[in-house]
Amino acid sequence: MHKIWLITKREYLSRVTKKSFIVMTILGPVLIALFYGVIIGLAVNQKTGEKTRTIAVVDKSGLFKNHLENPSKVEFVYTENDTTTLGLDIFGWMVIPKDFTLDNPKEIVFKSTESATLDLQSKLTNAVASSGKNQKLMQKGVRQSFLDSLKMEVQMKTLEISETGDLVNSQAELNFGLGAAFAFIIYFFIFLYGVQVMRGVMEEKTNRIVEIIISSVKPFQLMMGKILGIAMVGLTQFLIWIALSGILTGVISIFFASQMGGLSGDVEQAGNQMQAMNPILEAFFNLNFSFYITIFVFYFLFGYLLYSAMFAAIGSAVDSEADTQQFMLPVTLPLVISFATSFSILASDPHGSMATFMSIFPLTSPIIMMVRLPFDPPGWELAVSMLTLVLTFILFTWLAGRIYKVGILMMGKKPTYKQLFKWMLMK
Amino acid sequence: MNLLEINEVSKFYQTHKALDHVSLSVPEGSIYGLLGPNGAGKTSLIRIINQITAPDTGSITFDNEPLNAEHIYKIGYLPEERGLYKKQKVWEQMIYFGQLKGLSLAEAKKRSEEWLIKFDLKEWKNKKVEELSKGMQQKVQFIITVLHKPKLLILDEPFTGFDPINAEIIKNEIKSLKAQGTTILYSTHRMESVEEICDHICLINKSKKILDGSVKEIKKQNSKNLFELVFEGKVPTWVEKISEEPTDEGHTKLVFKVENMNRAEIIKRLANEVNIWSFREIVPTIHQIFIDKVQEVNHA
Structure with a gap:
């Protein structure tokens, strides 16, 4: 045990002190934050950056003059004909024909040098229609104050009926997002660090260090030490990423929130947006966090351990990176398939038979069970899935250890699958 | 007294026989030459002594006990094909391997320091291995092999890759270790240094022992x-x-x-x-x- 610890420590320290690790660990969250910032920035700019357009209304019907309500980013002015500018920067002229009546609305014409967007067109027609409707209501004796009181904004809260019959906040978007994030992180982690295990094994083999080491420790100890050391590197990087990303995205959000409020001066609007966010935030805090994190770390670690044992076996069997291809494919296939299908599972039925099977089958469960987790899979399925994963991990590590033991000392010819199988059975 | 006794050891691989009922005795304090052409079975035998692989038949006695896991702390092994972690510092690497051979951290540090001075490598202590010349790397490798003061030192073609000056340094070091009581198993297919260094030899060919004894006796017998x-x-x-x-x-x-x-x-x-x-x-x-x-x- 002491020796595994020594090896784990060396693997860990030699990796986390590397320049590339430090750069990636710091740069990763910066990139994520930057990405996040650009997206928010674009969204904010679209809102605040849009110019207010001045539209000249040539109302030949006489029904709408000074009655049209300005939609957002549009200001109406009223002119006598479709060439008058009143000294303003007129975007276009909306001509309402003389024979336009409330009961028989004729076609309105819009003239402009730049073509009008669909958004603008609908804003203009809505303004006319809404004014027309109000006028008709007032003809029937409805008062202006009553019309004003008709405006209302409706918010909706969605509830889910749980198995026990309780109502809980529905978190469809959040569940989807969480599932996708889990799938991505586990997929990414297994690939990134599994390949590092493989490279590390290959390096020791081709550098011929391995014979010196295994005259002091058992090959299995060396393999496990390496796998655990790299797992710790991954966890370290992951935790730093989460912490830094959280801080950075937080800073960016606050920055944009203040900018949005400040620029438009429309505090109410900013407040409304915050309110719209609220149900999601609420749902987010409703989650049983410690439960999620525990399950996540479990699948994260065991998924990685299972795959990296296979990666270690591949690394031990070959002499060069080029030779790994042939063995990589069958190992990475279940991983790629589960990642690829995870989104369709999320979108369609997270509790369908395919999803259930893949969340128990150990080569796909680390990704698929995490995708299903936010949708509350039955407890027994979770238990079976976890148990199967642990048992498979033990079996595969044992088998990989046997291949590894023989492989690291075999130089030269690339082995065949048949040979690998024989190595498993060798004394 | 014999430090190491190999009794009727055989080892089979899928396609060939690597060792065929080989027996030999390595006297304590001797330099024992394990000779044979490439592919004779020398490395297979050495790996068995190092417990990297196990024999299919036969037995091995080390220091009057059946060979067991604890004995690896008493054996130092310099393989023919040898390497170091290129990106790691000389010093860290020596301590790491010393600890794997059972030394405490403090002891590994102390001994590494002594050896670095002895081999004139002190200012290279904090350099990465890849920055060292090949000769210096070989010296580091030798230090790693002997750091834990093994009772049995197994050297597989130790002089390959050494220039004559460094080879001489290592040769003298081997002799001085012998004078301190270390038993040395020296495996080679090159005969130049055998007569100068070895007291006993064993000749292996095609997985069988064909000759063994003290150098003097063998010469006499073959006169x-x-x-x-x-x-x-x-x-x-x-x-x-x-x-x-x-x-x-x-x-x-x-x-x-x-x-x-x-x-x-x-x-x-x-x-x-x-x-x-x-x-x-x-x-x-x-x-x-x-x-x-x-x-x-x-x-x-």
Whole structure:
């Protein structure tokens, strides 16, 4: 045990002190934050950056003059004909024909040098229609104050009926997002660090260090030490990423929130947006966090351990990176398939038979069970899935250890699958 | 007393037999040469002693106990194909390997320091291995092998890759370790240094032991009773002439064979008959014995 610890420590320290690790660990969250910032920035700019357009209304019907309500980013002015500018920067002229009546609305014409967007067109027609409707209501004796009181904004809260019959906040978007994030992180982690295990094994083999080491420790100890050391590197990087990303995205959000409020001066609007966010935030805090994190770390670690044992076996069997291809494919296939299908599972039925099977089958469960987790899979399925994963991990590590033991000392010819199988059975 | 005894050890791989009932005894405090052509089974035997692989049959005794996991702390192994972590610092690497061989951190540090001074590598301590010259890397490797003061030091072709100066340094170090009581198993297929270094040898060919014993004895056993004589006079009739040629000084150089007589008797008899300028027994070199024996087996 002491020796595994020594090896784990060396693997860990030699990796986390590397320049590339430090750069990636710091740069990763910066990139994520930057990405996040650009997206928010674009969204904010679209809102605040849009110019207010001045539209000249040539109302030949006489029904709408000074009655049209300005939609957002549009200001109406009223002119006598479709060439008058009143000294303003007129975007276009909306001509309402003389024979336009409330009961028989004729076609309105819009003239402009730049073509009008669909958004603008609908804003203009809505303004006319809404004014027309109000006028008709007032003809029937409805008062202006009553019309004003008709405006209302409706918010909706969605509830889910749980198995026990309780109502809980529905978190469809959040569940989807969480599932996708889990799938991505586990997929990414297994690939990134599994390949590092493989490279590390290959390096020791081709550098011929391995014979010196295994005259002091058992090959299995060396393999496990390496796998655990790299797992710790991954966890370290992951935790730093989460912490830094959280801080950075937080800073960016606050920055944009203040900018949005400040620029438009429309505090109410900013407040409304915050309110719209609220149900999601609420749902987010409703989650049983410690439960999620525990399950996540479990699948994260065991998924990685299972795959990296296979990666270690591949690394031990070959002499060069080029030779790994042939063995990589069958190992990475279940991983790629589960990642690829995870989104369709999320979108369609997270509790369908395919999803259930893949969340128990150990080569796909680390990704698929995490995708299903936010949708509350039955407890027994979770238990079976976890148990199967642990048992498979033990079996595969044992088998990989046997291949590894023989492989690291075999130089030269690339082995065949048949040979690998024989190595498993060798004394 | 023997530090290491190999009894009837055999090892089979899928396609071939690597060791076929090999037995040998390595006396404590000796330098024991394990000789044989490439592919004879030397490395297989060494890996078994290092417990990297297990024998299929036979047994091994180390220090009067059956070979067990604890013994790896008493064995140092310098493999033929050897390497270091290129990106790691010399110093860290020495301590790491020292600890893997059971040294405490403090002890590993202390001994590494001593060896670095001894091998003039002190200012390279914090350099990465890849920044060192090949000769320096070899020295580091040697240090790693002996840091834990093994009772048995196994050196597999230790001089490959060394320039003559560094080879001399290592050779002297090997001798000094022997003087301190270390037993050394020296595996090679190159004979130049064997006679100079080894007390005992064992010759392995095609997975079988074909010869072992002390260097002196082996030479004696393989002596062919050949003598070289430079003289004036007539060739004696009682010798079996192998070759005869004139020397630059106008003497005759004769190589001959005589059985059942020792050197004193031969000289006495020759002195009576010819004018002797020089006389010596042609002792076979280990190199010659090696080649003869291997060919003998290969032709059998």
